[in-house]
Amino acid sequence: MAPLKHLEMENSIIDACFRDFCASHGILTVEDFLLHDLYELAAFAEREANADRLKEGITVMLSLIEVKCRPLLNGMELLEDLQRNKHTLSSGDNGADSLLQGGLREGQLTELVGPSSSGKTQRVLSRISCHTVYDIYTMFDTLQGLEVALRSQVQMNVNEYRLRLLVVDSISSLITPILGGSGSQGRALMVALGYLLKKLAHEHNIAVLVTNHTVGAGESGKTKPALGETWKSIPHVRLMLSRDHRNSNCTISILKHTSMVRTLS
Structure with a gap:
């Protein structure tokens, strides 16, 4: 901080x-x-x-x-920035890349949601190394240290080892402990963390991927992403991952995607 x-x-x-x-x-x-x-x-x-x-x-x-x-001033500037500077990174899975029209987009925050043992972490850890943090405050310190390092690289014009992908696995384990009680401090910290991730993604053309678990949605037995309605508006893209444990088949569906038009029936 x-x-x-x-x-x-x-x-x-x-x-x-x-x-x-x-x-x-x-x-x-x-x-x-x-x-x-x-x-x-x-x-x-x-x-x-x-x-x-x-x-x-x-x-x-x-x-x-x-x-x-302050965000970009208007929609035309946002579109121009998207077309000129933001590219996609392969997720390592051809089906997922096809679903996302190329893969994980630089400059955006993508959330991968799924229940325990659905394969979220295996998909994340197969291609990167991680730095361990234990609470949201350490997470702020780590991200702000990263921001300083990235700015230094920009000033020194160092592009050889440019960071292209940042993964937080699992963001819900950092946020859930601070959401208890009726106060707003936990929600404010959650939103601040979300916007810091989006700021890093946008300013440094990084694809940011976070994983989130699911919680029960009442008597219907259905599940929904954890962290509630406040967090729901933060990711640019939300993907739901599920696994059929009878045959280990995985299914990914899109819950939200800012670059895709959805038809309402």
């Missing part, structure tokens, strides 16, 4: 005084700031001798975060 100090170079008002004020309320990183009640923070700022400067710092923080998270 990026410390607030990293933003001081972009605006001097994020100085030691402002950071000390934030730290006194448990805010040490950008994620801490986003998860805090900003109305409450502004109310605390009102009680300080330098209230105007602290409130200006809060406003500047929001502006800096908005600029960093």
Whole structure:
């Protein structure tokens, strides 16, 4: 999670005084700031001798975060970027590549959903090596370290070993433990993680693949992807993997694909 100090170079008002004020309320990183009640923070700022400067710092923080998270300006720019810069990577399975019209698309977040023992991990691990993380906070640290390394490669114009595929297996095991209770902090962290993955995918032309498990959907006995409706809108592509354990045949179906037109009946 990026410390607030990293933003001081972009605006001097994020100085030691402002950071000390934030730290006194448990805010040490950008994620801490986003998860805090900003109305409450502004109310605390009102009680300080330098209230105007602290409130200006809060406003500047929001502006800096908005600029960093701003998407492409319009649909035509998105289409142009897709046609010019984004390519596909083979998944290693001809049937899956055909279904996805070429494979995993760079610049997009693809989710592979399936129950336990359906073959999600085997498909993922057969072609890459993994770095182990144990919780969502370590995941943020790892991804932000990766982002720094990728930016350094861009500045040094290093393309020989460009990262093309990033896999998170299994993202649900990192997110599920923080979703308990009625608070919104867990959901906010989940969304922040999703958008960080999408940002890495878009800015560095990486195909991002995450795996997710399934949960029961009531008395019908059907299953659905875990992590709920909030996560549902994050992936560009959602694939459902199922296995017939009688003959080990696997089936992949598309739940969502931003590049394909679906006919509604």
